[in-house]
Amino acid sequence: MVRACARWAYAQGGGDAHARYLRLCADPASLGPGAVAGLAECGRREDAALLRPLLAHASAAVRARAVAGLRSLECAPPALVLPLLDDPSPAVVREATGALLPHAAALPAGELARRLAPDRPTPVRRAAFRLLRARGGLDQLRAAVALLADEDPGLRGNAESAVQLRRWVHEVPQRNAEVGELLDACAHLFSDYVMASTRRRVGLPG
Incomplete structure (x- = not known):
């Protein structure tokens, strides 16, 4: 103004x-x-x-x-902005994340997942998870489960929320062994009834 x-x-x-x-x-x-x-x-x-x-x-x-x-x-364009996720300034990382969110589905999931490593700066890790969460499906579930025991309480809480909201349910591949392993790893977040129902929805035995 x-x-x-x-x-x-x-x-x-x-x-x-x-x-x-x-x-x-x-x-x-x-x-x-x-x-x-x-x-x-x-x-x-x-x-x-x-x-x-x-x-x-x-x-x-x-x-x-x-x-x-x-x-x-x-x-x-994503190719120009993606490297800025590693900028030392949290403000730059936030702006880069906002610019990349509309393109999350086209971003290389592996590059984002590598930025979740514990030795990466916290703003970088949070940005990577936000983008992986926006991708949805198996990428979201993998990233969330990987962070369920993270030392960062903010990331850990976001990961638990991403799992419990179950927006990934309709996007993960059906009858997939990896999905079954990931569900086993986050079973403590659900009641037995909800877990059984979730497993059936992804084509796995309850």
Whole structure:
């Protein structure tokens, strides 16, 4: 809102806010996150070429706004954004996750699963699980069961919730041995009746 009001006032005096943002973003040494956000808010897709190099900017705030800006311009392809899940800044990781969520089904599940490893930073692990959960089906169930005994209480709680909501039931392969093993590993989260019912729904003996 502040930037929008400033752009309006600048225009009343004959200024061109878009041109101003372009000049600001062309000088990475003095660039602030507000200029990056403002450029994206002007809504010109061709400006994505100026935002992409800012994904490697020294400032985490600038990197985060660059991701958000590319997303708002619909110029944030998964191949470009996926490596940013490993950014040292939690803010960048959050923005990258938001940009990747609409493409979760097309992301490489193996790369996401590797980011669940205990030695990875917590923001990275949470982002990976959020994306795997969005994929649904067997990928969601595998990831959730893998985290049921995790030391991070937040991840552990999210994993339990993902299992107990059972949204994966209609998406996992029927009569699948791995699904049976995963259900055995999370049996403590269900009553005997619910577990038996769940096993029957996925084509396994109750």
